[in-house]
Amino acid sequence: MEQKVLDRLYVNKRDDFKRLVERDSPLAGYDYKYIFMLTLTMGFVEGRRIELEARKEELTRIEYLSDKEKSIIKAIAVATTGGLKVLLNKKKIYTIAEEYAASGITLLTQKVFSGEYGSYIKRLGNELEEKFKEIKGKVSYGSIEKENIIS
Amino acid sequence: MNIESIKLQNFRQYRNVEIGFSISDEKNFNIIQGITGAGKTNLLNAITWCLYGKEKHIDEKSKGYSIANNLSIRELKENGKCKVGIQIQFRDEEGKKIIIGRSREFKKIENGRIMEINNMSGKSYDGSTIIMLVLIGKDFVEVPDPELQINRMIPESIEEYFFFDGERLNDYFLENSGKRILEAVFKISQIGLISNALKHLENKKRELLREEKNLSPNTINIRDMLDEKYIKKDEYESTLKNFKDQKGKAEGKIKEFGDKLRTVPISNINQLQSEREKTEEILNKLDEELSDLKKEKLKYLIGIFPFIYAFEAINNTKQMLDNLETAGEIPPDIKKQFLLKLLETGNCICGTDISKDNIYREKVKELFVKCDDITQITSELISEHISLSSIIKEVNNFKKEHFNYNIKINNLEEKVKNENEQLKKINDQIKIIDVEEIKNWNNKLNEYREFKEDYIVKIALCQQQMDTNNKEIKGLEEIIDKELKKEEKFKKLQKKLDFYHKSLDAFNNIKSNIMEEVRKEIEEKTKQQFLELIWKKDTYGNIKINENYEISITDKYGEGGIGTLSAGETQILALSFISALNSVSGFNMPIIIDTPLGRIAKEPGINIASNLPKFFKGKQVTLLVTDTEYSIEVREKLLDKIGKEYLINFKELENGSEAEVVSYGTKSSG
Numbered sequence: 001m002e003q004k005v006l007d008r009l010y011v012n013k014r015d016d017f018k019r020l021v022e023r024d025s026p027l028a029g030y031d032y033k034y035i036f037m038l039t040l041t042m043g044f045v046e047g048r049r050i051e052l053e054a055r056k057e058e059l060t061r062i063e064y065l066s067d068k069e070k071s072i073i074k075a076i077a078v079a080t081t082g083g084l085k086v087l088l089n090k091k092k093i094y095t096i097a098e099e100y101a102a103s104g105i106t107l108l109t110q111k112v113f114s115g116e117y118g119s120y121i122k123r124l125g126n127e128l129e130e131k132f133k134e135i136k137g138k139v140s141y142g143s144i145e146k147e148n149i150i151s
Numbered sequence: 152m153n154i155e156s157i158k159l160q161n162f163r164q165y166r167n168v169e170i171g172f173s174i175s176d177e178k179n180f181n182i183i184q185g186i187t188g189a190g191k192t193n194l195l196n197a198i199t200w201c202l203y204g205k206e207k208h209i210d211e212k213s214k215g216y217s218i219a220n221n222l223s224i225r226e227l228k229e230n231g232k233c234k235v236g237i238q239i240q241f242r243d244e245e246g247k248k249i250i251i252g253r254s255r256e257f258k259k260i261e262n263g264r265i266m267e268i269n270n271m272s273g274k275s276y277d278g279s280t281i282i283m284l285v286l287i288g289k290d291f292v293e294v295p296d297p298e299l300q301i302n303r304m305i306p307e308s309i310e311e312y313f314f315f316d317g318e319r320l321n322d323y324f325l326e327n328s329g330k331r332i333l334e335a336v337f338k339i340s341q342i343g344l345i346s347n348a349l350k351h352l353e354n355k356k357r358e359l360l361r362e363e364k365n366l367s368p369n370t371i372n373i374r375d376m377l378d379e380k381y382i383k384k385d386e387y388e389s390t391l392k393n394f395k396d397q398k399g400k401a402e403g404k405i406k407e408f409g410d411k412l413r414t415v416p417i418s419n420i421n422q423l424q425s426e427r428e429k430t431e432e433i434l435n436k437l438d439e440e441l442s443d444l445k446k447e448k449l450k451y452l453i454g455i456f457p458f459i460y461a462f463e464a465i466n467n468t469k470q471m472l473d474n475l476e477t478a479g480e481i482p483p484d485i486k487k488q489f490l491l492k493l494l495e496t497g498n499c500i501c502g503t504d505i506s507k508d509n510i511y512r513e514k515v516k517e518l519f520v521k522c523d524d525i526t527q528i529t530s531e532l533i534s535e536h537i538s539l540s541s542i543i544k545e546v547n548n549f550k551k552e553h554f555n556y557n558i559k560i561n562n563l564e565e566k567v568k569n570e571n572e573q574l575k576k577i578n579d580q581i582k583i584i585d586v587e588e589i590k591n592w593n594n595k596l597n598e599y600r601e602f603k604e605d606y607i608v609k610i611a612l613c614q615q616q617m618d619t620n621n622k623e624i625k626g627l628e629e630i631i632d633k634e635l636k637k638e639e640k641f642k643k644l645q646k647k648l649d650f651y652h653k654s655l656d657a658f659n660n661i662k663s664n665i666m667e668e669v670r671k672e673i674e675e676k677t678k679q680q681f682l683e684l685i686w687k688k689d690t691y692g693n694i695k696i697n698e699n700y701e702i703s704i705t706d707k708y709g710e711g712g713i714g715t716l717s718a719g720e721t722q723i724l725a726l727s728f729i730s731a732l733n734s735v736s737g738f739n740m741p742i743i744i745d746t747p748l749g750r751i752a753k754e755p756g757i758n759i760a761s762n763l764p765k766f767f768k769g770k771q772v773t774l775l776v777t778d779t780e781y782s783i784e785v786r787e788k789l790l791d792k793i794g795k796e797y798l799i800n801f802k803e804l805e806n807g808s809e810a811e812v813v814s815y816g817t818k819s820s821g
Contacts, residue, residue, distance in 0.1 A: 071539055079463065080464075084471055121452065
């Protein structure tokens with residue numbers, strides 16, 4: 001059951017990601033791993049994966065991800081496959097993640113570059129507030145501890 | 152002479168208003184209060200229009216507009232007429248009632264335009280109708296030639312010393328003070344007639360020689376030379392007057408720019424500049440702090456974003472792991488990898504041989520099949536379980552954290568806003584007094600100083616040329632005199648000329664004596680009033696109005712100048728001067744002051760208010776005041792002397808404006 005060493009994350013077009021961390025972007029200066037996590041989760045919420053092309057490009061190294069980020073990637077793989085067994089297949093875990101990120105990059109680019117430059121933080125804050133409200137309603141088994149929520 | 156009442160009909164904002172005035176000696180103050188633009192100055196204008204047919208205190212805003220109330224005019228139908236009228240009822244020292252009324256009619260013509268109706272049968276030159284009535288016995292009797300009578304009662308030339316704008320008093324009095332004081336002394340002395348007589352005598356004297364036909368050729372020659380000198384004399388007089396006017400204007404400008412430079416000291420700029428730098432420094436720090444905080448917030452949001460977006464997945468995975476834990480599958484009792492190793496080696500940990508198919512090996516095989524693959528990563532699952540729990544905890548705190556960031560950012564933004572407003576205020580102040588402007592003022596000041604110096608030289612030269620010319624005139628007149636004396640036939644002419652010379656000398660003496668007397672009297676009374684009423688009694692020693700009618704003030708060490716007085720002290724000096732003019736004039740007229748404390752700070756304002764009754768002792772005084780200058784403290788100081796108090800209620804309506812004058816406060820005792 002030995003697996004090939006996995007140490008890179010790939011995307012279809014690195015330039016799409018690069019654009020998001022360049023000077024004119026509100027995310028300028030951010031490491032690619034952050035952009036990857038954003039695109040991955042956005043693609044996941046959209047429920048859309050795009051298979052990576054053969055000439056895929058390297059984006060960042062897995063080792064740069066924090067434990068929590070890795071946990072999210074695994075949780076997404078579990079949610080996507082419907083079981084914990086996927087956790088035995090690291091390649092699959094990261095392939096799923098890359099495919100979601102390949103889909104999420106379009107969404108993120110649209111969101112980041114629409115509206116005024118200075119308003120991105122505010123828009124992002126509002127978007128997360130909305131999303132938080134949504135998950136608070138969906139999760140019924142107490143994971144969101146209501147006493148901790150300032151509403 | 153006191154005003155008992157004023158009736159205003161359709162005059163500017165006053166459609167139908169009657170104001171009764173206190174005429175009591177004890178309660179000789181009347182207060183009419185109104186906000187800026189309510190119509191205080193138009194009350195003053197109503198009085199001068201009634202008396203002289205002119206709105207002598209009209210401001211730029213009202214110039215060019217009809218005096219008729221715009222509301223009344225709009226309500227008129229085409230060809231409808233509207234009457235504007237002011238009626239003032241006076242009571243003189245003997246209790247005699249005098250009514251002066253002026254009215255004028257307006258007609259609405261096509262397109263809503265207004266036409267003034269010139270009443271040819273009216274008594275006034277401008278087409279308005281003026282009437283003066285005096286109560287004799289029980290009946291009011293019409294006075295013939297009312298304008299002449301009014302001018303005798305309240306001369307138009309000196310009305311400005313009785314009805315005046317307190318706010319402009321300082322400027323009026325201080326700018327070009329020599330010329331102003333000379334004018335005032337001239338007017339108050341009522342020596343216009345003497346000046347006219349002098350001019351008339353001079354002309355008559357010249358005509359006498361010109362009309363004489365039997366003069367010898369030599370005398371004619373001298374007379375022609377004299378005529379030329381007379382013409383030159385007139386020219387010199389006119390040029391000198393012009394130069395003096397120009398010098399006066401330059402002095403006014405010197406004062407204006409000097410005041411600007413004095414009232415805006417450089418230290419003030421330095422102070423403002425240091426405040427600006429300090430505020431900019433604070434702002435820079437706040438901006439930096441805000442930028443850092445926003446960056447921090449963005450980092451937080453980007454960090455928490457995947458947690459929230461993938462929350463369902465995280466939560467579900469955690470639930471699965473929870474279930475495994477509940478079922479006791481993690482940590483598992485036996486790892487699949489371990490069982491595989493036992494089967495491969497054929498030795499159980501208890502020492503039983505399981506290398507061959509036997510019941511024990513079968514048991515281990517059964518356990519191996521039952522054992523899930525997942526157990527291979529069981530330690531990883533445990534750490535995932537912890538990690539996901541921690542993520543969920545972070546998500547739980549999102550609302551609180553986000554709220555805290557927003558609060559911090561809002562507070563900082565508010566601080567930045569306040570500091571920016573403060574910076575704008577400072578910048579505005581600096582803009583008003585920016586260094587370039589100060590340089591400009593200084594240049595202007597120097598320019599006008601040069602002008603003044605230039606005119607001083609020009610005046611001196613002109614004066615010298617005029618003196619030479621006058622000497623030459625005198626010489627030529629003496630030659631003519633001698634020539635005339637040679638022949639008996641010119642004895643009559645000579646006598647007449649002699650009479651003119653003596654009369655001219657006499658009138659000139661009278662004129663300068665009266666003016667000198669009035670000057671000294673005004674100087675004495677101004678000094679007396681000022682030194683009695685000024686609060687810094689030890690500071691000031693003397694007030695002088697010199698031969699050039701320039702006023703000077705000295706401290707006890709003999710130093711000083713008007714420029715050293717504060718605004719409040721200058722107002723006291725100006726009021727002392729006006730009060731002296733009042734007293735010297737001999738006209739017992741009521742005093743009406745528009746915005747008496749307009750430019751005065753609170754404390755000096757209270758001081759002046761407490762002194763006003765002393766300034767105008769025994770005179771009826773009406774103050775037209777704004778609500779800000781008529782403070783509680785000012786009112787308290789005057790209260791014992793107030794006979795009537797009114798408030799002007801100004802209403803700006805859709806079709807025009809209207810003001811009512813409502814009595815309040817002090818009960819009438821007049």
